[in-house]
Amino acid sequence: MELSMLERYIKQYIEAQNGDEVVFSWQGGEPTMLGLQFFKDIVALQDRYKPEGRRIENDLQTNGTLLNDDWCQFLKEHRFLVGVSIDGPRDLHNIHRVNRKGAPTFDDVMSGVELLKKHGIPFNTLTVVNRHNATRPIDVYRFPRDVVGSTYMQFIPCVEAKDFREVAPQHWPLNSMPIIGSDAARPGNPDSVVTDWSVDPADWGYFLSRTFDEWYQKDVGKVLVNLFETAVVQSMGLSAQLCVTAEFCGKAIAIEHTGSVYSCDHYVYPEYELGNIVDVHIGELAFSARQQAFGYSKAKALPRYCRDCRYLALCWGECPKNRFLRTPEDEPGLNYLCVGIKKFHAHAGPRIRQLAARLR
Numbered sequence: 474m475e476l477s478m479l480e481r482y483i484k485q486y487i488e489a490q491n492g493d494e495v496v497f498s499w500q501g502g503e504p505t506m507l508g509l510q511f512f513k514d515i516v517a518l519q520d521r522y523k524p525e526g527r528r529i530e531n532d533l534q535t536n537g538t539l540l541n542d543d544w545c546q547f548l549k550e551h552r553f554l555v556g557v558s559i560d561g562p563r564d565l566h567n568i569h570r571v572n573r574k575g576a577p578t579f580d581d582v583m584s585g586v587e588l589l590k591k592h593g594i595p596f597n598t599l600t601v602v603n604r605h606n607a608t609r610p611i612d613v614y615r616f617p618r619d620v621v622g623s624t625y626m627q628f629i630p631c632v633e634a635k636d637f638r639e640v641a642p643q644h645w646p647l648n649s650m651p652i653i654g655s656d657a658a659r660p661g662n663p664d665s666v667v668t669d670w671s672v673d674p675a676d677w678g679y680f681l682s683r684t685f686d687e688w689y690q691k692d693v694g695k696v697l698v699n700l701f702e703t704a705v706v707q708s709m710g711l712s713a714q715l716c717v718t719a720e721f722c723g724k725a726i727a728i729e730h731t732g733s734v735y736s737c738d739h740y741v742y743p744e745y746e747l748g749n750i751v752d753v754h755i756g757e758l759a760f761s762a763r764q765q766a767f768g769y770s771k772a773k774a775l776p777r778y779c780r781d782c783r784y785l786a787l788c789w790g791e792c793p794k795n796r797f798l799r800t801p802e803d804e805p806g807l808n809y810l811c812v813g814i815k816k817f818h819a820h821a822g823p824r825i826r827q828l829a830a831r832l833r
Contacts, residue, residue, distance in 0.1 A: 474730040489756030537585025545592040555596040561613040597625035607676035610683035641742035678816025708829035723768020776804040
């Protein structure tokens with residue numbers, strides 16, 4: 474992002490906030506590829522436009538491979554919260570986490586982790602659960618806990634429609650949506666609608682169930698797991714902590730280097746461009762009628778199969794970008810992960826409700 478555009482964005486973003494804390498989230502791609510000077514410019518601009526009495530915080534999602542002492546000194550000085558992307562032990566991480574030459578990145582990531590520890594920088598871990606590591610849930614859970622030293626873990630299911638490069642979410646042809654449970658609704662089949670590296674829905678349920686057991690037996694109150702924490706909170710009747718399990722979405726808009734703003738970072742397609750901050754203030758774009766309709770459509774577009782589900786208030790159809798299946802009654806708009814989500818809540822539900830009751 475060119476410096477004048479960056480300044481415009483930071484100024485408008487701060488102006489659009491009404492709380493005491495203003496949080497900037499820097500993601501990519503890999504944001505550290507922009508170089509350290511780019512982030513020095515960021516904090517200088519934030520200082521310039523920070524109103525009296527307000528606090529500005531930054532978080533950075535990185536694969537950790539480019540971190541060095543200079544980077545870490547900067548991150549520490551400016552109180553950045555860092556998220557490190559790591560997909561499990563060496564053999565699992567290196568399946569998909571390779572560099573541009575196809576070489577494995579595990580050692581580089583772990584070097585970055587050690588630098589973060591050396592400089593006392595708070596960090597959490599983000600693990601993408603794919604077709605391969607989903608079948609080894611305990612290894613994937615214990616590695617960030619025991620080796621990396623993570624006390625906050627995010628697990629994100631890898632779900633990519635085969636045509637994701639050409640077709641925007643909710644623009645799939647109806648005749649391309651397979652029925653739940655069919656071969657086309659699972660990865661690894663010739664007629665599958667997802668990429669081969671996408672997680673299998675049943676394996677997603679298995680992964681969550683097994684990791685929940687480990688967490689419940691050993692780590693409640695010591696290790697925070699995003700999907701488990703929000704399930705407990707929602708079972709208490711409180712609002713979801715994650716957009717994917719919330720009734721409505723639309724609060725996670727994304728901005729590209731051109732200044733164009735999109736409804737969500739999963740919806741960076743022309744069909745979901747809200748406008749450009751050169752022409753319209755980012756606050757107006759974020760609260761525009763079009764963006765509000767996008768957020769409310771998450772619940773409005775649910776098929777009857779979801780509305781009648783006992784787990785509706787814990788799931789809300791998960792992320793709309795994954796709703797490219799048809800229900801057993803042939804209604805479109807069912808989430809690809811439905812089988813796994815149900816499997817998890819059926820398995821963990823009683824203990825989640827126990828935790829919720831204790832916390833009320």
